[in-house]
Amino acid sequence: MNFLRWTxxxxxxxxxxxxxxxxxxxxKLRERGARVIYPSHGRPFPVTELGTPARRSLG
Known part of the structure; x- marks a missing residue:
């Protein structure tokens, strides 16, 4: 949800x-080639904005 970006x-x-x-x-979304996320609430955004977990690397 974009309204919490400031947090x-x-x-x-x-x-x-x-x-x-x-x-x-x-x-899984990245791995399967997703480029744009279409959330049920909010505007579409590029999959690159999802970020990655800081604690560990998924891969």
Whole structure:
């Protein structure tokens, strides 16, 4: 959600039970060639804006 960008969260979901699952999903999107994300709320944005987890590298 873009309205939280000022917090440093970027496009991270507001409610998350398992952040590792979120990061794995992002990795799958990139791996499968996604270029644009079309969220149910907000404007489309490039997959490159998802970022990567700081703690570990998915790959």
């Amino acid at each position: 440093g969260m970027g496009h991270r979901p507001i409610v998350v039970e398992d952040i590792e699952t979120v990061y794995e999903s992002w990795h």
